[in-house]
Amino acid sequence: MKHSQVFHITRLRLAGLYAGTMGVILTICAVGFYEAMAHSHVSELNHRIESVAGTLHDGLEASLQQPGKLEPVVQKFVPTLSISGVTHSHNSTALHYLGVFQEDGYYIRFLDLSGQLLASGGQVPSDLPVQIETEPWQTLEASDGTRYRQLSLLLKTANQTSWGYMQVGRSLSELDKHMVWVRLILLVGLPSAMLLVVAASWWLAGQAVQPVYKSYRQMQQFTADAAHELRTPLAAIQANLESALTADASDADAWDILRTVERQNTRLSQLVHDLLILSRMDSQELSAKRQLCNLNDLVNDLVEEFSALAIAANVSFTAGASSTVPIVLFGNEEQLYRLVANLITNSIQYTPVGGKITVHLKREDHCALIQVHDTGIGIAPSEQSRIFDRFYRVNSDRSRHTGGAGLGLAIAQAIVQAHHGTIQVESERDKGSIFTVQLPCK
Secondary structure (H helix, E strand, O other): OHHHHHHHHHHHHHHHHHHHHHHHHHHHHHHHHHHHHHHHHHHHHHHHHHHHHHHHHHHHHOOOOOOOOOOHHHHHHOOOOEEOOOOOOOOOOOOHHHOOOOOOOEEEEEEOOOOOEEEEEEOOOOOOOOOOOOOOEEEEEOOOOOEEEEEEEEEEOOOOOEEEEEEEEEEOHHHHHHHHHHHHHHHHHHHHHHHHHHHHHHHHHHHHHHHHHHHHHHHHHHHHHHHHHHHHHHHHHHHHHHHHHHOOOOHHHHHHHHHHHHHHHHHHHHHHHHHHHHHHHHOOOOOOOOEEEEHHHHHHHHHHHHHHHHHHOOOEEEEOOOOOOOOEEEEOHHHHHHHHHHHHHHHHHOOOOOOEEEEEEEEEOOEEEEEEEEOOOOOOOOOOOOOOOOOOOOOHHHHHHHOOOOOHHHHHHHHHHHOOOEEEEEEEOOOEEEEEEEEEOO
16 A cells, blocks of 8 residues: 555656646747737738838838928828818728728828927827837827737838938737737646646556556565465475484484575575576576577587486377477577477476377477477466466465476576577466477577
């Protein structure tokens, strides 16, 4: 429970890290999107104002004669122009005469060099500030809160004397309304997206922690199993030593105790050796010693060597039909020997008296197939996926009796994986098992 809580807190922190990172990224993207959209609209509006102002500027300067005086030609360019101090009745759609205004909101103003308003045209509010700025572009605000974008250009007479200023601008009300909707969408969309990000982060954190938790549980189980296996021979050695030290034992009893200690020490040494092999294979320390290995000779040697063990167990042990063509692969001969030996030993241990074990070697395409077929107790379907786990035994009592620690098949699988092969089992309860090893060969 305590460890589960630790992983739960880890998952929570990882999900928070994911969500926080994505929240910062989404916020930056939202702000960037908003600023980019606003800049794009303002740039487009500036371009249109600049185009109109440039056309008027070029057309008017050649006709202006006296600074601060509106020539009649100006009203030809802008028929609806309102002279300051004079009331005019005209259409509000100013500047249509130029064929460049197709929308409402544009205006034009003429100022003298001192900043005094001379004339205006279009939809210009009466309370819009009249300013002469050093910068050509200004953003002004009327009393009703409406903003305007304005371009101020210096006009000169025909003889290049400063005449005054021309200001062309447009209302930003439509742009402001559009950006209000954009802000609203972002303010609603961003929290909604964050909720999805939080949910996704929690799920992703669970997926990320799950293999770690699984590995931790396997390591925890492995540690517990290793401690259990080590405890048995150590306890036997301790008990025999205490018996020898606390009692007056005869020479025969002393020798029996020593033999018992030797057996338990041998079992302990074998267990440590197996664990060391698995550890080195996990770290790939043994994979460098490779050479050409003749599987025909290796299998034949193993059949001869294990015949005595099979006879002692009262089971039949033979080599089936093997390939007459030498099957050679590039690998670690010592590991391959241990691989087949473990499979044969496993079959002898789980095959009852009178049973039969057969070893087959053949070549299929570019692979070598090694099969160990026995008529033993078999493996239930529910256990077949676990038999390659370390310290797992199908029949614990029988394995303990024969000295097995449940590492043989785990070592066999590690050797097969180190040689880029596969190992499979086909088994039926009380009918036997077939272990098939497939290894790439030359």
